[in-house]
Amino acid sequence: MPAAGAPQCLEARISRKHHRRADGATVAVLRDVHLVLNRGEFVCLLGPSGCGKTTTLRILAGLDADFEGRVTRAEGPMGIVFQEPRLLPWRTVEENIRLVLPRADRSRDLHPLLAELGLADHAGLFPHALSLGLARRVALxxxxAVEPDWLVLDEPFVSLDAAAAARLRAELQRFADRRGAAVLMVTHDVREALTLADRLVLLAGRPAGVVGEMVLETPRAERTASWVEAQSARLARCFDATPPAAEARPGAASGERPPAPV
Amino acid sequence: MARVGVKALSLAALLGCWQLAASAAHSPALPPPAAVFDFMLREAVGGDLLANLAITLARVVAAFLLAMGVGVVVGIAFGRRPGLDRALDPWLVLLLNTPALVITVLCYIWLGLTETAAVVAVALNKMPNVTVLLREGTRALSPELDEMARAYRLAPLDRLRHVMLPQLEPYVAGAARSGLALVWKIVLVVELLGRPDGVGYAISVYFQLFDVRAVLGYALSFMAVMLAVEYLILQPFEAHARRWRPAVS
Structure with a gap:
């Protein structure tokens, strides 16, 4: 758990974000989203499907500049995993990975990384020959591979079977711990978020805003299945039953943490 | 192997029909295949056939490369910049619909009866076609992969080579194959109108002599050359570029 006041990796203040529909009308998607990602911190952005999590992530990653507000990012490489693997179908697994490396680094030995992710036997395959689980692993x-200071992941484990998802989660966790990288992961899976995160940020409403934050101080190793169930029930009590006015939510306006969930 | 057999059989049947028709007509306007092949062999050994083929082939290659090069770049630019496309689309439509003969005559008038004029005329006939195809291809580029490339800050050259061009490859291949056929047909007309050598010139000379044997001989020779280009260069290139796709049976 990073110390309070650790240098920030990312700070975003999105005051407003609109989508333009095909008929020309604009729809407000986000409103007053304030988000901080500290160095070495693992934050999960939680919220119902379609509430604007991906939009938020695209803004944070610098892929969408069409919003009102400000995002400051620390220098340093960013790794990103999209919802779909987004591999280049005309390049092999290994070429797909090499391509994102800085030029000077292109001929680096990728074997340790590939081996660690169980991809050593698949390096020469084209993406169409991979299962979805393998393709997601390549995307990870x-x-x-870029040895990122911060990682952005958009529901990277969705539609995987439980075992494959658990394995990838563990690999992600191991990497983040070893490298001290900050991770911002979008998910709608509360249990996944509770298993991995140092802090949960809840996004909801229309337009969506941050409706709550929850700091998880229990060390990851001590998060048993029953602990996860209990926390998830607690979260559901806090957030699902109340109306979507941000001020009514615990910890929303001030960013204070709810009673320590231990 | 069976497929090759069918093709060979079909070709033999065509030759058979030709032979039958020639025997029935019994006229110099339709010489039998043997006479044509005899002419081709003699002209290849002792005549100008090979020299004329080489000259025409050089013009085809020059015009083809020029048309493809300019057409691809302009097509990508049009596909990427809707404003440019809107502004210059009428020019493109105009050029697309200018008859080959008019372009050729104007090129000869404005640039003189030169090699440059011939090549430019042929290229101008093909170029708008390439542009239209590549514009479509550029519009169909995947925004998801583009976003991935931006997120990982790929250098412009890497984006072009690894992200864009492979997506455009089917369009380039389509433009190349339809283009080659169009280019070599137009080259002959351009040669006929204003060049003192080449297959088109030779055909026009033999036309004036009413030597159908020679006309067919030249035509068949050049068709053979273009088929060789298609099978030995274009198709292997396409197969290489498609190697990543799942096999379709």
């Missing part, structure tokens, strides 16, 4: 390998 690509993000890790």
């Amino acid at each position: 390998a690509r993000a890790l």
Whole structure:
């Protein structure tokens, strides 16, 4: 757990974000989203499907500049994993990974990384020959290959079977711990978030805003299945039953933490 | 192997029909295949056939490369910049619909009866076609992969080579194959109108002599050259570029 006041990796103040529909009308998607990612911190952005999590992530990653507000990012490489693997179908697994490396680094030995992610036997394959689980693993390998200071992941484990998802989660966790990288992960899976994160940020409403934050101080190793269930029930009590006015939510306006969830 | 057999059989049947028709007509306007092949062999050994083929082939290659090069770049620019496309689309439509003969005559008038004029005329006939195809291809580029490339800050050259061009490759291949056929047909007309050598010139000379044997001989020779280019260069290139795709049976 990073100390309070650790240098920030990312700070975003999105006052407003609109989508333009095909008929020309604008729809407000985000409103007053304030988000901080500290160095070495693992933050999960939680919220119902379609509430604007991906939009938030794209803004944070610098892929969408069409919003009102300000995002400051620390220098340093960013790794990103999209919802779909987004591999180049005409390049092999290994070429896909090499391509995102800085030029001077292109001929680096990728074997340790590939081996660690169980991809050593697949390096020469084209993406169409991979299962979705493998393709996602390649996308994760690509993000890790740039040795990022911060990682952005958009529901990277969705539609994987439980075992594959658990394995990838563990690999991500191991990398983040070893490298001290900050991770911002979008998910709608509360249990996944509770298993991995140092802090949860809850996004909800229309337009969506931050409706709550929850700091998880229990060390990851001590988060048993029953602990996860209990926390998840607690979260549901706090957030699902109340109306979507941000001020009504615990910890929303001030950013204070709810009672320590231990 | 069976497929090759069918193709060979079909070709033999065509030759058979030709032979039958020639025997029935019994006229110099339709010589039998043997006479044509005999002419080709003699002209290849002792005549100008090979020299004329080489000259025309050089013009085809020059015009083809020029048309593809300019057409691809302009097509990508049009596909990427809707404003440019809107502004210059009428020019493109105009050029697309200018008859080959008019372009050729104007090129000869404005640039003189030169090699440059011939090549430019052929290229101008093909170029708008390439542009239209590549514009479509550029519009169909995947925004998801583009976003991935931006997120990982790929250098412009890497984006072009690894992200954009492979997506455009089917369009380039389509433009190349349809283009080659169009270019070599137009080259002959351009040669006929204003060049003192080449297959088109030779055909016009033999036309004036009413030597159908020679006309067919030249035509067949050049078709053979273009088929060789198609099978030995274009198709292997395409197969290489498609190697990543799942096999379709």
